[in-house]
Amino acid sequence: MFTKISCLSLMIAFMLLSGCHPPPSGEATGIRYPILYMQLQQMDMPAQLAMPVENIKPRQIQDTWGAARSEGRKHEGLDIFAKRGTPVLSATQGIVTRVGTNNLGGKVVWIIGPDLSRHYYAHLDDYADQIQEGDWVEAGEVIGYVGNTGNAKNTPPHLHYGIYVKGQGAINPYPYLVPSS
Numbered sequence: 356m357f358t359k360i361s362c363l364s365l366m367i368a369f370m371l372l373s374g375c376h377p378p379p380s381g382e383a384t385g386i387r388y389p390i391l392y393m394q395l396q397q398m399d400m401p402a403q404l405a406m407p408v409e410n411i412k413p414r415q416i417q418d419t420w421g422a423a424r425s426e427g428r429k430h431e432g433l434d435i436f437a438k439r440g441t442p443v444l445s446a447t448q449g450i451v452t453r454v455g456t457n458n459l460g461g462k463v464v465w466i467i468g469p470d471l472s473r474h475y476y477a478h479l480d481d482y483a484d485q486i487q488e489g490d491w492v493e494a495g496e497v498i499g500y501v502g503n504t505g506n507a508k509n510t511p512p513h514l515h516y517g518i519y520v521k522g523q524g525a526i527n528p529y530p531y532l533v534p535s536s
């Protein structure tokens with residue numbers, strides 16, 4: 356208990372000292388919003404998450420977890436196919452930790468959510484206008500648009516959605532989006 360309180364007061368002191376400067380990187384988000392960050396830490400990962408692509412029904416998605424990929428990689432997520440430009444929605448509440456690009460994912464957004472789970476949205480055609488690192492988002496909020504950037508450039512537009520949890524790394528998002536009947 357003592358450690359938690361002192362940690363919190365340290366973070367608040369840091370926040371006051373750093374004033375209104377934006378965080379230098381996604382890693383600093385916990386300092387910008389220490390209370391929200393700690394709330395996320397206390398939350399359990401929900402059994403069901405919001406569908407991260409607008410107007411997609413659970414029966415429209417296929418469980419592609421673990422499928423083979425180039426260079427011996429395994430597919431560490433779920434591909435949700437939709438028309439280019441379809442809104443991509445945050446599956447959880449959380450804090451945006453990265454809005455940027457990488458070779459495989461193209462335009463990507465990372466969001467840290469309940470129990471500090473990390474949510475990866477890749478191959479975006481574009482980001483939502485208002486989305487910035489450090490922003491708080493609610494489940495269902497628009498964070499970007501479906502595309503095929505990165506290594507999906509020869510593939511029809513889709514969202515690659517990944518979930519990474521503490522101690523386990525990547526987990527299969529499918530059961531979180533498609534309730535078992």
Ligand SMILES: [Zn+2]
Nearest residue numbers: 432433434515
């Ligand atoms: Zn994928």
